[in-house]
Amino acid sequence: MSTWLIYAIGFTAQILFSGRSILQWIISEKNKRVLTPVLFWQLSLIASFLLFVYGYLRNDFAIMLGQTLTYFIYIRNMHLQGQWTKFPKILRWFLYLFPFIILYIGYNNRVYDRVLLFQNDDIPFWLLMLGIVAQVIFTLRFVYQWFYSEKRKESSLPMGFWILSLSGSILILSYALLRQDPVLLVGHALGSFLYIRNIIILKKQL
Numbered sequence: 001m002s003t004w005l006i007y008a009i010g011f012t013a014q015i016l017f018s019g020r021s022i023l024q025w026i027i028s029e030k031n032k033r034v035l036t037p038v039l040f041w042q043l044s045l046i047a048s049f050l051l052f053v054y055g056y057l058r059n060d061f062a063i064m065l066g067q068t069l070t071y072f073i074y075i076r077n078m079h080l081q082g083q084w085t086k087f088p089k090i091l092r093w094f095l096y097l098f099p100f101i102i103l104y105i106g107y108n109n110r111v112y113d114r115v116l117l118f119q120n121d122d123i124p125f126w127l128l129m130l131g132i133v134a135q136v137i138f139t140l141r142f143v144y145q146w147f148y149s150e151k152r153k154e155s156s157l158p159m160g161f162w163i164l165s166l167s168g169s170i171l172i173l174s175y176a177l178l179r180q181d182p183v184l185l186v187g188h189a190l191g192s193f194l195y196i197r198n199i200i201i202l203k204k205q206l
Contacts, residue, residue: 001057010050010183013054013183014051020039023043025197032204034156034201038083041074041083041155042083049098052064052067052068052098056102062135066135066136067099073145075096076146130174131175133171137168138168140164141161145158145161157198165191166196169188176188
């Protein structure tokens with residue numbers, strides 16, 4: 001596949017991620033408190049779908065891991081907001097199974113070698129570990145958010161979510177610079193600013 005097409009998929013995902021964050025920020029600024037619109041989770045799911053494909057095409061395990069871990073949390077938040085069942089049933093099943101389908105096809109058609117996950121010549125092992133740690137920290141924000149929301153039976157974005165977001169984003173920015181990945185660099189540069197702004201709004205709100 002063309003390198004330009006691969007980057008187009010990645011940038012489209014980051015545009016959607018940035019779009020959801022800007023939307024959430026504008027709504028929160030307007031209401032003077034941190035809010036989570038339904039569209040935030042819908043855009044998150046579509047962007048995660050695309051970024052998983054991007055990571056797959058780039059043989060980048062760190063990206064794939066991060067998206068796999070958060071993908072189903074986006075779906076759960078749509079459940080909590082009562083929006084998931086509004087999707088056609090066949091689409092819901094496809095979205096549920098998608099990450100497993102693409103990995104199954106890749107392995108069984110021998111187009112994707114498991115060894116490439118950890119032995120990509122373009123990513124030294126230490127850099128891969130940095131990427132994985134960064135993605136795990138960044139992903140923990142949604143694990144924290146999920147537990148927080150389940151406890152309250154409503155989808156919300158607490159302070160811990162934004163602190164983990166900023167910490168993970170800074171590490172991913174470092175990974176992106178060393179990996180020379182423009183998709184991650186552009187996405188997390190904007191994201192870091194929005195995370196800081198939400199922390200400020202939440203402090204005023206509290």
